[in-house]
Amino acid sequence: MNRMNKAVLVINALVVFAAALSLFSATASRGSADAPELQNRAIFGPGDVKHGYESADYTTSTLDLLNRIGKEAELIKFAEQPPLGLPPVPVPADNPLTAKKILLGRKLFFDRRLSINNTFSCAMCHIPEQGFTNNELETAVGVEGRSGKRNTPTIYNVAYFGKIFHDGRESTLEQQVWAPFLARNEMANPSIGYVINKINAIDEYDGLFEEVFHGRGPTMETIGMALASYQRTLNAADSPFDRWYYGKEKNAVSDQVKRGFRLFTGKGACSSCHLVQKEHALFTDDRLHNTGLGYEVSMGRDSGTTRVQLAPGIFTELENSVINSVSRFEKNDLGLYEVTEDPNDRWKFRTPSLRNVALTAPYMHNGSFHTLREVLDFYNRGGIPNELLSPLIRPLNLTDSEIEDLLAFLRSLTGGNVPILVTDAFAAPIGDVSKDDPDWTHKNKLKY
Amino acid sequence: MKKMSKLHARWIQGSLASLCVLLASVVGFQSAAIADETCMSPYMAKIVGQEDYVYIWTLGKEGVGDGQDKLVTVSVNPESPHYGKVVNVLSVGGRNEAHHSGLTDDRRYLFAGGLDTNKIFIFDVHSNPSKPSLHKVITDFVEKTGGMVGPHTMYALPGRIMVSALSNNKDHGGRTGLAEFTNEGEFVAAHWMPTDEDMRGAVKVGNIADGYGYDVRVLPRRNVMVTSSFTGWSNYMMDFGKMLGDAEAMKRFGNTVVVWDLHTRKPKKVFEVPGSPLEIRCAWGSQNNYCFTTTALTSQIWLIHEDDAGEWHAQSVGAIGDPSQVPLPVDISITADDKGLWVQTFMDGKTRHFDISDPFNPKQTYEHVIGSQVNMTSQSWDGKRMYFTSSLLGNWDKTGDQDEQFFKLFEWNGKELVQKFAIDFYAENLGRPHQMRFGAYSLYGQKPNSKGTMLSQRVE
Numbered sequence: 001m002n003r004m005n006k007a008v009l010v011i012n013a014l015v016v017f018a019a020a021l022s023l024f025s026a027t028a029s030r031g032s033a034d035a036p037e038l039q040n041r042a043i044f045g046p047g048d049v050k051h052g053y054e055s056a057d058y059t060t061s062t063l064d065l066l067n068r069i070g071k072e073a074e075l076i077k078f079a080e081q082p083p084l085g086l087p088p089v090p091v092p093a094d095n096p097l098t099a100k101k102i103l104l105g106r107k108l109f110f111d112r113r114l115s116i117n118n119t120f121s122c123a124m125c126h127i128p129e130q131g132f133t134n135n136e137l138e139t140a141v142g143v144e145g146r147s148g149k150r151n152t153p154t155i156y157n158v159a160y161f162g163k164i165f166h167d168g169r170e171s172t173l174e175q176q177v178w179a180p181f182l183a184r185n186e187m188a189n190p191s192i193g194y195v196i197n198k199i200n201a202i203d204e205y206d207g208l209f210e211e212v213f214h215g216r217g218p219t220m221e222t223i224g225m226a227l228a229s230y231q232r233t234l235n236a237a238d239s240p241f242d243r244w245y246y247g248k249e250k251n252a253v254s255d256q257v258k259r260g261f262r263l264f265t266g267k268g269a270c271s272s273c274h275l276v277q278k279e280h281a282l283f284t285d286d287r288l289h290n291t292g293l294g295y296e297v298s299m300g301r302d303s304g305t306t307r308v309q310l311a312p313g314i315f316t317e318l319e320n321s322v323i324n325s326v327s328r329f330e331k332n333d334l335g336l337y338e339v340t341e342d343p344n345d346r347w348k349f350r351t352p353s354l355r356n357v358a359l360t361a362p363y364m365h366n367g368s369f370h371t372l373r374e375v376l377d378f379y380n381r382g383g384i385p386n387e388l389l390s391p392l393i394r395p396l397n398l399t400d401s402e403i404e405d406l407l408a409f410l411r412s413l414t415g416g417n418v419p420i421l422v423t424d425a426f427a428a429p430i431g432d433v434s435k436d437d438p439d440w441t442h443k444n445k446l447k448y
Numbered sequence: 449m450k451k452m453s454k455l456h457a458r459w460i461q462g463s464l465a466s467l468c469v470l471l472a473s474v475v476g477f478q479s480a481a482i483a484d485e486t487c488m489s490p491y492m493a494k495i496v497g498q499e500d501y502v503y504i505w506t507l508g509k510e511g512v513g514d515g516q517d518k519l520v521t522v523s524v525n526p527e528s529p530h531y532g533k534v535v536n537v538l539s540v541g542g543r544n545e546a547h548h549s550g551l552t553d554d555r556r557y558l559f560a561g562g563l564d565t566n567k568i569f570i571f572d573v574h575s576n577p578s579k580p581s582l583h584k585v586i587t588d589f590v591e592k593t594g595g596m597v598g599p600h601t602m603y604a605l606p607g608r609i610m611v612s613a614l615s616n617n618k619d620h621g622g623r624t625g626l627a628e629f630t631n632e633g634e635f636v637a638a639h640w641m642p643t644d645e646d647m648r649g650a651v652k653v654g655n656i657a658d659g660y661g662y663d664v665r666v667l668p669r670r671n672v673m674v675t676s677s678f679t680g681w682s683n684y685m686m687d688f689g690k691m692l693g694d695a696e697a698m699k700r701f702g703n704t705v706v707v708w709d710l711h712t713r714k715p716k717k718v719f720e721v722p723g724s725p726l727e728i729r730c731a732w733g734s735q736n737n738y739c740f741t742t743t744a745l746t747s748q749i750w751l752i753h754e755d756d757a758g759e760w761h762a763q764s765v766g767a768i769g770d771p772s773q774v775p776l777p778v779d780i781s782i783t784a785d786d787k788g789l790w791v792q793t794f795m796d797g798k799t800r801h802f803d804i805s806d807p808f809n810p811k812q813t814y815e816h817v818i819g820s821q822v823n824m825t826s827q828s829w830d831g832k833r834m835y836f837t838s839s840l841l842g843n844w845d846k847t848g849d850q851d852e853q854f855f856k857l858f859e860w861n862g863k864e865l866v867q868k869f870a871i872d873f874y875a876e877n878l879g880r881p882h883q884m885r886f887g888a889y890s891l892y893g894q895k896p897n898s899k900g901t902m903l904s905q906r907v908e
Contacts, residue, residue, distance in 0.1 A: 038645055046619065046621065047619070047623065048619070048621045048622060048623055048658070048659070048700065050699040050700070053699040057655065058655060058656070059655040059656070060643075060644050060655065060656045060657050060658050061644050061645075062623065062643040062644045062645065062657060062658055062659050063643065063644075063645045064623075064640070064643045064645040064646040064659070065595065065616055065618055065623050065640070065659075066594070066640060066646070067645055067646060068618075112590075112617065117542060117544075117564065117565045118565065118566075119564060119565060119566070119681075124619075124620055127618075127619050129619075130619070134619075134682075135696070136619070136621060136682060136696055136697065136699075136700055137682055137686075137694060137696060137697055138694045138695075138696055138697070139690070139694070141682050141685060141686045144543060144545075144564060144685065144842070144843075145545075145564070145684075145685030145686050145687065145842065145843045147686070147687050147690055306692065306693055308692050308693075308698060308774070309695060309698045309699065310698075310723050310745040310746050310774065311701070311703060311722035311723040311724075311743075311745060311746050312656075312703065312722060314722065314723065314745075314746060316771075316772050316773075316774060318692065318773075318774065322773075322774075322795070323689045323692050323693060324689055324847075325689075325846050325847060325848075325850060326688035326689050326692075326795075326844060326845070326846055326847065327687055327688060327689020327690060327692075327847065328687055328689075328843075328847055329687040329689055329690035362696055367694075367696075370695065370696060430595070430617055430618070432588070432590040432591040432595075432617060433566075433587050433588055433590065433591060434588050434591050435587065435588055437587075439587050440541055441541075441567075441585040441587060442587065
């Protein structure tokens with residue numbers, strides 16, 4: 001990445017931040033009467049602010065963890081009456097939403113004890129103020145630091161997706177939760193029974209499942225149902241775009257955003273995959289495509305060196321052989337092929353929704369693009385040619401100003417209720433080990 | 449009241465030991481009479497004479513032995529029949545990312561932290577110095593501290609252990625703080641690092657107040673505590689090569705040193721020290737009001753010093769190797785006379801000796817390759833013995849043939865390092881050796897039995 005792109009990142013981030021500030025002030029109650037701006041900043045990105053880190057003049061504006069302010073929200077309303085621009089939320093007949101079930105799901109979501117060594121909750125990767133993804137890593141890191149090869153996807157609006165994960169291998173939220181619970185490079189629980197035993201052994205959960213599930217305790221099914229219910233409420237829309245396009249508020253967005261939308265559905269053909277319907281938009285076709293990015297990572301030649309930042313304004317070019325001497329990381333990722341083993345499915349990845357995309361950097365399945373500008377430049381070039389490249393990917397011949405218009409449009413997709421969802425998450429208790437919890441050194445030991 | 453008396457007794461014991469050190473220096477026979485490690489807390493009792501054991505806090509590695517973290521005890525007294533041998537192994541369950549350890553001021557207990565699981569294992573090293581036992585485990589570090597993650601340095605204060613953390617439970621990033629425990633392992637207080645949003649009374653000297661943490665050291669004479677800054681859980685636990693290739697992750701390193709008021713535990717000044725300053729070593733001399741640190745990524749030696757007006761400053765005073773090649777300075781060790789600084793560089797496996805007689809102008813005088821990788825060192829007080837271990841972090845160590853894992857003793861004759869013995873920690877099915885601490889019978893009025901050890905699981 002060159003310095004020019006980094007400069008764009010900074011500008012983008014500032015614009016997003018400014019937009020987010022205006023959104024928050026319009027839709028949410030103030031978290032802190034004497035420092036509302038700081039509270040707003042705490043909601044729309046890492047509190048460890050690194051804007052401008054490329055420059056030797058980098059100046060911190062670090063937020064303090066002790067000053068976070070949480071406020072519980074009535075989450076169920078975001079599922080019962082989704083924000084403007086979203087369709088009705090599909091809810092399985094056998095897992096109806098209730099306020100208590102959502103609250104239980106939220107408790108599980110933030111409980112770090114639900115991993116083999118008590119270090120990982122769902123929220124350690126899906127970080128609320130970072131777009132329920134992780135802005136600080138290209139690809140995820142799990143228990144014991146084990147490498148994930150994919151970027152943490154946001155879970156905003158995941159209620160609507162029929163294909164879950166970058167390779168689309170799962171179909172329901174209730175089932176999906178067990179993959180990270182059990183994956184060795186995520187939460188690394190050794191078995192389903194282990195998770196259930198542990199919840200049973202933590203006093204705080206006494207009676208909670210039974211109350212929510214009519215006498216049923218924690219089981220593979222009820223744990224999945226509770227977590228799915230929380231996630232099903234994280235619907236973020238009512239963005240400036242929604243208020244203009246669906247709400248018919250003429251001045252909800254700028255002329256640049258409107259031009260960007262015309263390009264999005266016209267010359268740019270972005271909406272071929274990122275669908276926009278008449279009454280609502282999910283900005284995804286829920287399908288998988290080969291854009292060439294996965295192909296490049298798997299089949300591209302080693303460039304020989306990597307530019308590494310050492311400190312603000314200080315970079316060096318390191319031989320890849322040096323980097324490889326301290327690495328066990330396998331980058332190759334074949335996407336849908338890893339599910340179907342059909343060679344025609346190599347390097348196909350799921351189309352992500354573009355809602356809230358300004359909050360979910362870095363981008364693509366491997367987080368290799370750090371700015372939306374880089375993403376648009378990639379598609380403008382027509383992706384990366386390979387024998388399986390999707391026919392929908394082709395050079396777009398967009399001008400610089402057209403790309404800027406598209407960027408403005410993408411930045412208009414941040415949900416107006418994001419601050420409510422994030423401050424609600426801040427109010428959730430983080431489950432850390434106490435002396436009463438199960439551990440081999442405690443009186444309370446897991447029963448085996 | 450009883451406890452207080454005990455504490456007093458220990459304090460007197462420590463003070464007497466320190467006095468011995470001072471007297472020995474004055475009459476000029478320190479090399480014959482004085483041992484112990486430099487770089488320890490000045491509040492700690494000192495070992496008088498030869499150390500008997502080195503306790504090595506060792507990372508478990510999957511596929512090696514029992515795969516879990518352990519405290520390994522090696523006999524290092526040349527008069528012992530087990531000299532250079534492992535005499536005890538105490539496994540503690542799990543791979544906790546064993547990293548640093550520290551003795552209480554009375555040296556009866558060794559606190560050893562797990563950067564991953566946040567457990568702190570407290571070992572009894574006084575009942576039988578040859579066979580430490582697990583006295584207590586602090587499992588609720590994160591809960592008690594209000595969200596700190598990654599207990600790192602365990603540093604002795606009077607009746608207290610100050611723990612510097614590396615991360616937090618909200619985003620696994622670098623914002624963190626210090627936590628204070630009693631010698632019994634009871635939580636006392638949390639002291640969060642200053643951030644721009646809450647400087648906690650400190651002044652930001654440069655452009656940066658990142659809130660990151662790493663090491664902690666004190667200069668009691670000046671009522672000063674100094675902390676440095678590394679990186680959060682996501683980075684220190686991550687595959688090293690993956691991290692170097694992740695431009696976002698590489699922005700998440702600390703760039704600060706903080707000078708605190710030791711007594712009030714309030715931060716006073718936040719200095720900009722770019723490139724992740726790690727270990728801090730403060731001078732021992734009564735007029736030497738300074739500490740050194742080295743930056744891991746930018747490979748610089750920094751001097752944190754007090755001027756005549758009592759103001760503290762931080763300045764870069766020299767480079768280590770070729771910074772563009774990122775030799776990665778890791779552990780450092782100051783000599784007892786404040787004239788020498790040993791610096792280990794992980795990537796080239798070297799130790800380098802700098803003459804710091806003029807602390808503003810360090811000069812490298814010697815270097816030696818210890819192995820394919822090297823990290824920690826412990827230096828005896830007389831400067832004659834240098835112990836080295838190899839492991840940096842579980843996912844940062846080298847791969848393949850370069851992943852040597854050893855504990856080595858060298859003798860320093862003033863001109864060169866001469867290896868005395870080495871233990872291959874993979875061949876012994878132990879794992880990856882990290883930090884070392886010294887033990888001795890003399891601290892507790894004990895002597896070894898005729899077999900050269902009081903009790904042992906592993907007598908060869």
